[in-house]
Amino acid sequence: MVFKGIFKKKERLEKVEVKKVSPTEKLVEKPRAVLLKSKGIESALVLTSPHITEKATLLSSDNQYVFKVFSKANKIEIKKAIESLYRVKVIGVRVINVPAKQRRLGKTQGWKKGYKKAIVQIKKGQKIEAITV
Numbered sequence: 001m002v003f004k005g006i007f008k009k010k011e012r013l014e015k016v017e018v019k020k021v022s023p024t025e026k027l028v029e030k031p032r033a034v035l036l037k038s039k040g041i042e043s044a045l046v047l048t049s050p051h052i053t054e055k056a057t058l059l060s061s062d063n064q065y066v067f068k069v070f071s072k073a074n075k076i077e078i079k080k081a082i083e084s085l086y087r088v089k090v091i092g093v094r095v096i097n098v099p100a101k102q103r104r105l106g107k108t109q110g111w112k113k114g115y116k117k118a119i120v121q122i123k124k125g126q127k128i129e130a131i132t133v
Contacts, residue, residue, distance in 0.1 A: 046073045046081040064121045071116045089123040
C-alpha cells in the first residue's frame with residue numbers, strides 16, 4: 001500500500017479578516033416555536049399529520065377531524081393553520097397531550113414517544129377532502 005504524501009506538512013490557511021458586528025446587526029437563528037408565529041409558515045409547521053383511527057373516522061361524520069400537531073402549538077395557531085391550509089371555517093379546537101409510554105422488548109426497555117393531537121370541529125356542510133375515508 002502506498003500512502004502518498006502522508007508525512008507532508010499541511011498548508012496553513014490564510015488568516016481571514018473578521019469584522020466586528022454590532023448587536024443589532026447580528027443574525028440570530030430562530031427556534032421552531034418562534035417561526036410558528038411568523039406569517040405563511042405556520043400551517044406547514046403546526047400540523048404534523050392527520051391522525052387516522054376508528055374513532056377519528058367516526059368523528060368525521062360529525063364534522064370533527066383529528067390531527068397530530070407540533071407539541072408547542074396552541075389552539076389559536078392550530079385554528080389559523082387549518083383555516084389557511086384547507087379553506088374551511090373552524091368552530092372549535094380541543095387539544096390532547098398524549099404522554100410518552102414505557103415499552104419493553106426482551107431485556108431492552110425504552111420509551112414510545114408522546115405527542116399532541118387536536119380535534120378540530122368545522123362548520124356544518126364543509127369537508128376536509130384529504131382526510132375523508
